[in-house]
Amino acid sequence: DAGVIQSPRHEVTEMGQEVTLRCKPISGHDYLFWYRQTMMRGLELLIYFNNNVPIDDSGMPEDRFSAKMPNASFSTLKIQPSEPRDSAVYFCASSLALGQYSYEQYFGPGTRLTVT
Amino acid sequence: SQQGEEDPQALSIQEGENATMNCSYKTSINNLQWYRQNSGRGLVHLILIRSNEREKHSGRLRVTLDTSKKSSSLLITASRAADTASYFCAFDTGRRALTFGSGTRLQVQP
Numbered sequence: 001d002a003g004v005i006q007s008p009r010h011e012v013t014e015m016g017q018e019v020t021l022r023c024k025p026i027s028g029h030d031y032l033f034w035y036r037q038t039m040m041r042g043l044e045l046l047i048y049f050n051n052n053v054p055i056d057d058s059g060m061p062e063d064r065f066s067a068k069m070p071n072a073s074f075s076t077l078k079i080q081p082s083e084p085r086d087s088a089v090y091f092c093a094s095s096l097a098l099g100q101y102s103y104e105q106y107f108g109p110g111t112r113l114t115v116t
Numbered sequence: 117s118q119q120g121e122e123d124p125q126a127l128s129i130q131e132g133e134n135a136t137m138n139c140s141y142k143t144s145i146n147n148l149q150w151y152r153q154n155s156g157r158g159l160v161h162l163i164l165i166r167s168n169e170r171e172k173h174s175g176r177l178r179v180t181l182d183t184s185k186k187s188s189s190l191l192i193t194a195s196r197a198a199d200t201a202s203y204f205c206a207f208d209t210g211r212r213a214l215t216f217g218s219g220t221r222l223q224v225q226p
Contacts, residue, residue, distance in 0.1 A: 004158075031212060043159075043204065043216040056213060091158055097212060104149060105214060107158030 004108035006092050012114045018080040021111045024073055025094030033105060034067055034077050035091040043091075049075065050097075082115045089113070120205055120217030128223040135192040137220040139205030140185075146208045148181055148188050153202045153219075162190075162203075197226040 005024040013019055025032045033048040047057040052069045060067070064083070069075040079086055089112050093105040120141045129135055139148070147166045151159040165172045165181045165188070172179045178191040192199055202221050206214040 033213060035216075042218050045213050045215070048213050050212070056211065093159075095212075104161035104164060105159075107151075107160070109158050 004092055004094055004106050006090075006108035006111050008111060009109060010112045010114075012116065013082055014116055015083055016081045017115075018078065019082045019086075019113060019115075021077040021090050021092075021113070023075045023077070023092030023108060025075070025092070026096075026106055027073065029094035029096045029106070030072075031095040031097055031105075032069060032075050033093040033095070034075070035093065036088045037091060037110070038088045046077070079113075082113075084115045087113055087115050120207060120215055122203075122205060122217040122220045124220060125218070126221045126223070128225065129195055130225050131195060131197055133195055135195050135199070135222055135224070137190045137203050137205075137222070139188045139190070139217050141188075141205075141207050141215075141217075142186065143207075143209050145183070146210050148179075148205060148207045149214065150177075150179060150188075150190050151204045151206060151216075153204065155201070159204065192222075195222075195224045197224050200224045 007022045030051050034046040035043050037043045046059045047067045049069045067077045089110045091107050091110045093107045095105045122139050145167055147164055149164045150162045153159045163174045163177055163179050165179050176193045181188045200223055202219045204219045205217040
């Protein structure tokens, strides 16, 4: 398996532009998570899906952020309009939950977003 | 904001020495996990310990969990230069998503 795939790996954009980050989870995994990592705030959960349905989006910072999972093999995180404070590394992770316990999450390589 | 704290924030040791990292959390948990992050990479799962377990081993890794103190420790024995990375604890409070600690940056000098 290729693991979790994220694209692009690096994105540099100007303030006000729309940014779309993409993720392909590991085949067969039923949970998908979006995280943001910054030096100041560490690793933050933004939103997660179970079987393509958003379960908890309480970590999404503002209405400028939206996420979709149209099918089991693809998810997007969109920022519109982008702001310099959105600069961070965005990670996608997937997991196969068995029983009542969460199992390990598999992380993608991340997308480094820079908003100027 | 994070609900997990780790200490030390940074640790520098010589190859062959043991490294111990500690994690504290505030809520009840189902399990606690440890992840490693090499510079510029995603996180990699190391080990999971359930709330009814007190100690777990995996190769050179030893994890302990004290639910009464809401704390966990990760011990890496006989460290190697390749162990240089950031280490994060993460805990599951029952909602399937993980809450991550602040991380410990480990530097192993060859």
